[in-house]
C-alpha cells in the first residue's frame with residue numbers, strides 16, 4: 001500500500017492466474033494451454049515479418065488490424081466490420097465490460113451485470129475495475145447454466161447485461177445454441193456476451209445467431225484451440241454497432257494493442273484449418289480417454305466440451321489431491337471458493353503421455 005494510490009486502486013481485487021512455474025519436467029495441466037504447438041505456418045509468418053534484420057519493427061503496426069480482421073471474418077463468414085481484435089480475449093472482455101455492460105437506470109442507479117455463480121473469475125474482477133454491480137445466478141445441481149433463471153433474474157433486477165462462458169469455466173459444461181437463442185430473444189434490449197474461449201473443443205458456437213441478434217457479442221481467443229497463449233490475441237464478433245463501441249474504447253486506450261508479430265502470427269493460425277482440426281481432434285480424443293480413466297478410478301467427471309475436465313473423488317479433498325499431485329511434479333488447478341467446487345480439480349487435457357502420467361499418479365494416490 002502507498003499514500004499515492006488512487007481510491008480505485010484500493011478497491012481492486014486482481015485476478016490471480018494459474019501459476020507458470022519455471023521448472024523443467026513438470027506435467028503442466030493447470031492453465032488450459034494447448035499441449036500441441038501452433039501451426040508451423042505461424043513461425044513462417046513471424047520469420048517473414050522479421051525479415052532477417054527486423055527493420056519492420058521500426059514502424060508501428062496497422063492500428064486497424066485490417067488483414068487479421070478480414071482473415072477472421074473469412075473464417076467465420078462475417079464482414080470485417082463485425083470483427084474486433086485485442087491483446088488476448090481478456091483485453092477484449094475488459095473493453096466489452098466498459099463499452100457494453102456498464103449501464104445505469106434513468107435515476108442513476110447502477111444496473112447489475114448477470115453471470116453464473118460458478119464461472120470465469122475475471123468477471124468479478126472487471127466489475128470492480130469498472131464499478132459494475134455483479135449479480136450472480138446459481139448453476140443448477142448438475143452445474144448447468146439455467147437460461148430460465150438468467151431471464152427471470154435479468155427481468156427482476158433490471159440487469160444491464162449478461163455474460164457467461166460457453167462452455168462454462170471451470171465446469172466445461174456447454175449450453176445448446178437453441179438455449180442461447182432463447183435468452184437473446186427474451187432480452188432483446190440488453191447485450192449478451194458469450195465467451196467462447198473453449199468452444200472449438202466440442203460445444204455449439206453462437207456465431208450463427210449474430211445475423212438475427214444485434215444484442216449478441218461472441219468472444220474468442222487464440223490461446224486455447226490455436227495454441228497461441230503466448231502471442232496474446234483474442235477477438236469479438238457481433239453487429240457492427242457493438243464492434244464500433246469496442247473500437248471507441250480501444251482507441252481511447254491503446255491504438256496498437258496487437259504488435260506486428262501478433263498480427264501476422266494470428267492470421268497464419270486462423271488460416272490453417274487443417275492444423276486446427278487435427279490438433280483439436282487430438283485434444284478431444286484425449287479428453288474422452290481421460291474421462292473414462294478418471295471415472296474408472298472412482299472420480300465423478302462433469303461432461304466436458306472443453307480442453308479440460310472438472311472432476312472430484314468422493315473420498316478425497318480437492319486441496320489434498322492437488323498437493324499429492326504436485327509432489328509427483330503434476331500441477332492442476334483447484335479453487336477453494338465457492339465451497340461447492342472446493343473438492344473438484346480442473347485438469348487440462350494434455351498429450352496422451354501427460355494424461356497417462358496423471359492417471360498413473362492418481363491411481364497411486366487414491
Ligand SMILES: *Cc1c(COP(=O)(O)O)cnc(C)c1O
Nearest residue numbers: 088089090120165197221223234
Ligand atoms: C483462457 C480464457 C480467456 C482468456 O484468454 P486470453 O485470450 O488468453 O486472454 C477468456 N475467457 C475464458 C473463460 C478463459 O478460460
